[in-house]
Amino acid sequence: MIPLEQYGEFETAWCPGCGNHAILKAVKKALSALDLPPHKVLFASGIGQAAKAPHYLRCNAFNGLHGRSLPPAQGIALSNTELTVFAESGDGCSYGEGGNHFLAALRRNVTMTYLVHDNQIYGLTKGQASPTTAQGQKTKFQPDGAPSMPFNPVAVAVTMNAPFVARAFAGDIEHLAEIIVQAARHPGFALVDILQPCVSFNKVNTYAWYRERCQKLEADYDPTDWGAAMRKAQEFGERIPIGVIYKGERVPFESRLNPAVRRPLATSRADMGQLKSILEEYV
Amino acid sequence: MSDTCVSIVIGGEAGQGLVTVGDFLAKALVRAGYEIVVTQDYMSRIRGGHNTYAIRVSHEAIHGPRESIDLLVALNAETVALHRPQLTPRALVLADETIDRLGHPGLSIPFKTLCPKPMFENVAALGVLAQLLCLERSWLEGLIRSEFAKKGDEVLRQNLDVFAAAQGWAAGQNATFSCMAPPVRTEKRLFMNGNEAIAFGALAAGANFCSYYPMTPATSVAATFVAKGTKMGMLIEQAEDEIAAINMALGASYAGARVVVPTSGGGFALMVEGVSLAGMTETPVVVVLAQRPGPATGLPTRTEQGDLNMVLYAGHGDFPRAVFTPGTPEQCFELTYRAVDQTEKWQSPVFVLTDQFLADSYRAVVPFDLDSLPAVSAPGLTCEDPAGYKRYALTPSGVSPRLVPGFGEHLVVLDSDEHTEDGHITEDLAVRVQMVDKRMRKLEGLVADVVPPTFTGDESPSTLLVCWGSAVGAALEAAQDLRAAGKSAAVLHFGQVYPLNPEQFLPILERAGRAVMVEGNHSCQLARLIRQESGYHFKDTVTRYDGLPLTARYILDRL
Ligand SMILES: Cc1ncc(C[n+]2csc(CCOP(=O)(O)OP(=O)(O)O)c2C)c(N)n1
Ligand code: SF4
Numbered sequence: 001m002i003p004l005e006q007y008g009e010f011e012t013a014w015c016p017g018c019g020n021h022a023i024l025k026a027v028k029k030a031l032s033a034l035d036l037p038p039h040k041v042l043f044a045s046g047i048g049q050a051a052k053a054p055h056y057l058r059c060n061a062f063n064g065l066h067g068r069s070l071p072p073a074q075g076i077a078l079s080n081t082e083l084t085v086f087a088e089s090g091d092g093c094s095y096g097e098g099g100n101h102f103l104a105a106l107r108r109n110v111t112m113t114y115l116v117h118d119n120q121i122y123g124l125t126k127g128q129a130s131p132t133t134a135q136g137q138k139t140k141f142q143p144d145g146a147p148s149m150p151f152n153p154v155a156v157a158v159t160m161n162a163p164f165v166a167r168a169f170a171g172d173i174e175h176l177a178e179i180i181v182q183a184a185r186h187p188g189f190a191l192v193d194i195l196q197p198c199v200s201f202n203k204v205n206t207y208a209w210y211r212e213r214c215q216k217l218e219a220d221y222d223p224t225d226w227g228a229a230m231r232k233a234q235e236f237g238e239r240i241p242i243g244v245i246y247k248g249e250r251v252p253f254e255s256r257l258n259p260a261v262r263r264p265l266a267t268s269r270a271d272m273g274q275l276k277s278i279l280e281e282y283v
Numbered sequence: 284m285s286d287t288c289v290s291i292v293i294g295g296e297a298g299q300g301l302v303t304v305g306d307f308l309a310k311a312l313v314r315a316g317y318e319i320v321v322t323q324d325y326m327s328r329i330r331g332g333h334n335t336y337a338i339r340v341s342h343e344a345i346h347g348p349r350e351s352i353d354l355l356v357a358l359n360a361e362t363v364a365l366h367r368p369q370l371t372p373r374a375l376v377l378a379d380e381t382i383d384r385l386g387h388p389g390l391s392i393p394f395k396t397l398c399p400k401p402m403f404e405n406v407a408a409l410g411v412l413a414q415l416l417c418l419e420r421s422w423l424e425g426l427i428r429s430e431f432a433k434k435g436d437e438v439l440r441q442n443l444d445v446f447a448a449a450q451g452w453a454a455g456q457n458a459t460f461s462c463m464a465p466p467v468r469t470e471k472r473l474f475m476n477g478n479e480a481i482a483f484g485a486l487a488a489g490a491n492f493c494s495y496y497p498m499t500p501a502t503s504v505a506a507t508f509v510a511k512g513t514k515m516g517m518l519i520e521q522a523e524d525e526i527a528a529i530n531m532a533l534g535a536s537y538a539g540a541r542v543v544v545p546t547s548g549g550g551f552a553l554m555v556e557g558v559s560l561a562g563m564t565e566t567p568v569v570v571v572l573a574q575r576p577g578p579a580t581g582l583p584t585r586t587e588q589g590d591l592n593m594v595l596y597a598g599h600g601d602f603p604r605a606v607f608t609p610g611t612p613e614q615c616f617e618l619t620y621r622a623v624d625q626t627e628k629w630q631s632p633v634f635v636l637t638d639q640f641l642a643d644s645y646r647a648v649v650p651f652d653l654d655s656l657p658a659v660s661a662p663g664l665t666c667e668d669p670a671g672y673k674r675y676a677l678t679p680s681g682v683s684p685r686l687v688p689g690f691g692e693h694l695v696v697l698d699s700d701e702h703t704e705d706g707h708i709t710e711d712l713a714v715r716v717q718m719v720d721k722r723m724r725k726l727e728g729l730v731a732d733v734v735p736p737t738f739t740g741d742e743s744p745s746t747l748l749v750c751w752g753s754a755v756g757a758a759l760e761a762a763q764d765l766r767a768a769g770k771s772a773a774v775l776h777f778g779q780v781y782p783l784n785p786e787q788f789l790p791i792l793e794r795a796g797r798a799v800m801v802e803g804n805h806s807c808q809l810a811r812l813i814r815q816e817s818g819y820h821f822k823d824t825v826t827r828y829d830g831l832p833l834t835a836r837y838i839l840d841r842l
Binding site: 261 | 314471472473474475479483486487488489490491492494511513514515516517518520522523524526527528530531532533534535536537538539540541556557560564648650651653654662664669687688689690691692693694695696697698699700706707708
């Protein structure tokens, strides 16, 4: 195990009491348990409060654009399969602005782990409804209640047979860290949707609200049963199941690549002999 | 008397196989040693409509397309009606015997009798044209052999038979058309269009990652990568949209891949935020933009040089960039190769601007000299002091040591927000100023590396035609025509339009009697840029924005 200090200790720009702090702790624990040295880890993120997380971790980081954590993460994971790649961002970034990328990533199934800080609100832009905000929930910007139905990322991921789909709660660091470890070890695309209280803007989904509802999946729950996973994925109300909802097998995208692709791409150079013979076809 | 230059146009509906006939004939002419300029005009539909494939052929160097038609191959009746006004006095119309030639001299070809199946019509057309142009039979038979050998002896034999029958049939007709002069060139040429040459320039430079979203007329760059790049180890992914395409490429580039992103104007509009990300994070990326008339979304399959402004100003905030504007397939290769090197060297986004005309225009291309290409800049994999490594170290040139993550203990931290030397987010405003200055210092290096414009013609011309990108062919031919009429003329062609180094061109502009900017857009975008960068004001301009390529005739009529 790599000592936790290896992953650094940074001052953050997060509000005291924010769920992001706990997620960061769980991430460090998981990396340590996975025995991943910082230089073998890459975190890609978008924009938002959650997206700042990689800055508070000693590792390689690609902190790009709002909604765009996944495209670079996949570009990196495909270019160098020796890096362990994570993408980490908020629910607005991941399921709103980045919705199309999320759908495409589920289809593509590149080996990587997606950690979504799901606080059911926009934090950095100060409290607008996010794609996961409950219908009717009042916010400063939706004073009559959020008009649209919330997006269910877990159910969508199960529908698409994503190889690893989990829901976790920032209030249980041990459990979350354990899930991240499993997610990172699973081949293919792994989604961990993490319920994260935003103490500044989400007055509904508080620590107490989540604690009352979050229940770990029973010991006899079989995550490989797709039908059962679909039913579990729909539960989000008085009871919110947390844990590994679905575990399946799908051939990862990188295993389907043409074998002529030589990776890591950083070390592959133009084969002029090959190019010469290709150009002969144009004579 | 033999002919130096013949314009052949094949016209018909989409789906009638006119591109197959055209490609076949054009390739045969290149094999035979002729020079060609192909102009493809097609409508945005898969079947029907009216499309043309025009081949201008000459035994000596030609540069641009012409409107006139000497041989019109009409695959349907509409073609005859539509193109009548362009027929030269000696023109022949070649059509199936069921098509009315509207009284024009020519040949009514019994395709049904000559060909056992319609799929042989291209070879039959080739036979007829070979006879009319007096092309040596062995040249064309050689092409037929190499095209069909892989399909087996039977198919090859049938094709050779059809070719011979068609040529024999044509010989028996008393159509008169003057023969082509024998070609001047004897050494081999490549049959290639602009987009293919761009793809090969990138591959030669070691490009090994391409993410794209399909959009005409850029699609064939990606298609060439798919067909040939994979063999060279390139990783190609059709992204979910252009936003993903450029962001994915930036991730790959960060991880050490050499990336190329082909797109067109509308797709590029979606990439603009990603361009800023490349500028801010100093991540290399080459964007190939094949222009078509816009805006949203314009004439999808026609040509224009209308996106220069967008490429110059795409992105929020200040960061340096370079813009290459090749004019010929040879330049497409050279400048794309250079673009890959420049983006790696200066860690700034680099653009290659082409357009539908050049993208689809086949030429007889001088084989690329692969053995004497200069080395391409590359990032490091490891460093001596991993703990002290800073991705954005402040340097006099503005270029910081770029390392690839995962090959040593160093960490590579990249951030779209303003960042410290080690890549971490900061709101320290003094650091912000240092970082902007650092990034902008790279512009000096980019200026020092600028490819000078190419000057061709009389030293102090009374007429100087100034142009960029694919307009060069028409400009060169217009200047030639002017000289033939006893006037002094020259062409100044910009293969790189940004940054500009006025020392390279101001003296040339100032010694010209009259400098005319020739551009394929409405607002004369390069003329404005030159005025902004050098103070030089073009009083005379020729612009074209009807979706068709510039031609010598078009320019001369407006001088
Ligand atoms: C293209 C673009 N649009 C909008 C923004 C403004 N913006 C920054 S963060 C954010 C929302 C963040 O919400 P979420 O992803 O839920 O993360 P949180 O801050 O709650 O962690 C928005 C809209 C932006 N940076 N870029
Ligand atoms: S605004 Fe909300 S999400 Fe952001 S740091 Fe504060 S508590 Fe956390």
